[in-house]
Amino acid sequence: MTDLMSIFDRIDGYRDEIIQLQRNLTARVALGPDNGGQGEHEKTAYINGLLEALNPDMLQEIKAPDERAHNGYRPSLIAKWEGRQKDRIVWVLSHSDIVPPGDRSLWESEPYEVMVDGDRIVGRGVEDNQHGFVSSFLALKAILDSGQTLKRSVGLVIVADEETGSEYGLSYVLKHQKDYFRPEDLIIVPDGGNEEGTMIEVAEKSILWLKFIITGRQCHASTPHKGKNSLFGAAKLILALEELNDWFDLIDPLFRPPLSTFAPTKSEGNVPNINTIPGKNIFYVDCRILPQYSVDEVLSASREIATSISAETDLQIDVEPVYRQDATTPTSPDASVVKALAGAIKKVTGKQGKAMGIGGGTVAAFFRKEGLPAAVWSTCPDSAHQPNEYCLIPDIITDAKIFACLYQGEYGREITEP
Numbered sequence: 001m002t003d004l005m006s007i008f009d010r011i012d013g014y015r016d017e018i019i020q021l022q023r024n025l026t027a028r029v030a031l032g033p034d035n036g037g038q039g040e041h042e043k044t045a046y047i048n049g050l051l052e053a054l055n056p057d058m059l060q061e062i063k064a065p066d067e068r069a070h071n072g073y074r075p076s077l078i079a080k081w082e083g084r085q086k087d088r089i090v091w092v093l094s095h096s097d098i099v100p101p102g103d104r105s106l107w108e109s110e111p112y113e114v115m116v117d118g119d120r121i122v123g124r125g126v127e128d129n130q131h132g133f134v135s136s137f138l139a140l141k142a143i144l145d146s147g148q149t150l151k152r153s154v155g156l157v158i159v160a161d162e163e164t165g166s167e168y169g170l171s172y173v174l175k176h177q178k179d180y181f182r183p184e185d186l187i188i189v190p191d192g193g194n195e196e197g198t199m200i201e202v203a204e205k206s207i208l209w210l211k212f213i214i215t216g217r218q219c220h221a222s223t224p225h226k227g228k229n230s231l232f233g234a235a236k237l238i239l240a241l242e243e244l245n246d247w248f249d250l251i252d253p254l255f256r257p258p259l260s261t262f263a264p265t266k267s268e269g270n271v272p273n274i275n276t277i278p279g280k281n282i283f284y285v286d287c288r289i290l291p292q293y294s295v296d297e298v299l300s301a302s303r304e305i306a307t308s309i310s311a312e313t314d315l316q317i318d319v320e321p322v323y324r325q326d327a328t329t330p331t332s333p334d335a336s337v338v339k340a341l342a343g344a345i346k347k348v349t350g351k352q353g354k355a356m357g358i359g360g361g362t363v364a365a366f367f368r369k370e371g372l373p374a375a376v377w378s379t380c381p382d383s384a385h386q387p388n389e390y391c392l393i394p395d396i397i398t399d400a401k402i403f404a405c406l407y408q409g410e411y412g413r414e415i416t417e418p
Contacts, residue, residue, distance in 0.1 A: 003148055004410050010142040011400045018134060018396050019121065021050075023114045025130045026123040030097045032074070034164040039069035040096040044077060047096065047158055050137065051079045054144055062177060064160065064168035074160040074168035078180060081140065083150040083407070088336075089185045090406050091155040093363065094133035095162030095169065098125040099385050106387035119393045127391040128384035132190030133158060135378070135396045139403035151408045155180070162191070162363055165323075170363045174370055181367070186337040186406065187374040189364045190399065196351060197379030197398060200341050203254060203330030203357035204365055206295050208287040209323040210302055212237060215316040218271070218279030227277040231270060233315040234281040238264050240305050241285060247301055252290050254330075255357035260298075261288045284322065288359035291327040325361055328368040335373040343411030344402045353377075 028046050031037025044061075051059055056079040063073035076096075080089070101111035101124045109115035114123035133156075140154055161169035174181075181187065193199050214234045219227030244262040251258050263286045270278035289298055303319045310317040331338065333355035342353030358376075367374035379395040405411050 004405070004408060006146055007142045007148065007404050007408070008401050010146055011138060011397055011404065014138050014142070014397065014400070015393055017138065018393055019114070019116055021134050021137075022121050022123065022126050022130055022391075025133075026112055026114050026125055029112055030125070031100060032097050032161055032164050032168075033066065033068035035097075035100050039066070039074050040160045041070050041075055043096050044075040044158065044160070047133070048077055051077065051156065054081070054141060056080060057082045060177075062173055064172040066168050069168075074172075076157070076159040076169060076173055078155065078157050078173070078177065080153065080155040080180075081144075081150055083153040085152050085409065087184070089153040089155050089182070091157060091181060091185055091187045092132070092136040092403065093157040093159060093170070093187070093189050094136065095129045095159050095191065095363065097160055097163050097169075098128065099163050102387060108388055120390050121393065122388050122390045124389055127380050127389055129162070129191050131380060131391045131396055131399070132378055135399035136190060136403050138396075139400040139407060142400065142404060143407060152406070154407050159363065166363055166366060170366045174366055178370060181370075181372050183372055184336070185372070186340055187364075187367055187372055188337065188341065188406070189362055189367075189374055189376045190378040191362050192358065192360065192376045193378040193380050193382075195379070195381055197345060197349060197377075197395070197402075198351050198354050199356050199377065200338055200353050201358050201362070201364070201376035202333060202335070202338060202355045203291070204327060204361055205255065205260070205357070205359045206287075206289040206291065206293075206327040207323065207325040207361050208289060208295050208298055208321065210285045210287065210299070211320040211322045212283050212285065212306065213318040213320065214281045215318070216279050219277045221275040221277050224277055227279065228313075228315055230278050230281040230315060233309060233313045233317065234267075234283055236313060237306060237309045237317065238283065240309050241302065243305060244287075244298065244301060248289065248293050248298065250290055250292050252292065252357070254355070255290065255359065257359065260290045260293065261359060262286075289327070291330070295324050295326050325365065328365050330357065331364075331368060331373040331375055335375070337373055337375045340406055340411050341375055341377055341402075344405035347405055347411055348398060348401045
């Protein structure tokens with residue numbers, strides 16, 4: 001049996017360990033203060049113990065000050081194992097925090113107690129992002145437990161605060177510990193992908209969240225002429241904002257979907273009773289903008305549309321940016337990390353990796369902003385943030401084998417461009 005097949009054989013035997021790791025991670029609830037929790041301490045401490053058991057050459061806890069959190073900080077971890085080849089480190093970054101379960105009546109089981117149904121593991125956080133940590137960790141464990149020499153140096157990074165902006169997570173880590181990472185390293189973020197495991201995400205759209213405040217005059221519903229109905233203005237504005245699709249209509253086949261999107265989402269309550277004309281309405285629009293357009297262009301166009309509706313309805317309309325993340329320079333489809341991932345995918349599954357862009361945001365953007373090429377990849381059913389979030393044990397096993405190939409430098413150079 002070859003060295004690599006021996007590692008694969010060991011990974012194939014990790015089913016019970018995968019379930020146990022997922023059970024222990026899920027039970028350690030890691031909600032940040034913005035999501036109603038006190039931080040990621042218990043989960044991070046458990047992961048720290050797992051990493052220590054593999055005898056890393058370096059293990060550091062990074063504490064981002066956050067007075068709202070337990071002990072006044074948010075914890076992240078960086079661990080590294082020296083390999084025979086030290087010229088290029090394989091970094092895998094996962095995040096420890098999760099989102100709340102939402103409406104628990106929609107769950108078939110307790111969100112923080114995993115349910116195993118055949119090959120399916122159900123629980124909050126099992127895919128987002130415990131899948132990525134478990135697969136990358138078990139790949140390393142399989143190599144070390146087999147007594148084989150680690151060919152490439154490997155680093156595992158576990159960050160806080162990915163779900164609410166990363167100010168206390170990767171953004172803080174890169175601000176204070178950027179020197180750990182180099183442009184020639186292979187940086188992988190296993191926090192997105194497709195069911196086939198072929199999507200290698202190399203680009204992200206800009207994100208812009210807009211708040212629209214429509215102010216009129218409240219009155220009794222029996223005398224609507226005495227007021228100014230803000231709900232009427234909100235409805236007209238929502239329909240008018242569809243013009244953004246025509247103004248920003250470029251198609252880029254690198255992305256899925258291949259165009260910019262402008263989706264009305266959250267609406268705040270206006271009046272509690274039916275027989276009152278509302279004097280104020282507030283709603284939000286989530287914009288995912290192709291990199292060919294600037295965020296400021298979309299913001300300006302949105303305000304222009306709002307001004308037009310304001311004049312038409314005699315209502316005051318204010319437009320406020322709530323959050324923006326400008327697209328960074330994409331990772332090239334020819335980057336070493338993309339080619340290495342594609343080669344490892346081909347070696348393990350026989351499938352062809354594809355460089356693609358997405359509308360969602362990941363922490364890979366923070367690496368790219370610092371000139372560090374990063375790729376987002378995993379094999380997953382994309383159940384993140386949903387009720388009954390789940391992952392598949394065979395997917396974790398497959399991903400662990402792919403990580404093992406990367407750690408051992410066992411990959412080709414195959415890549416298919418869109």
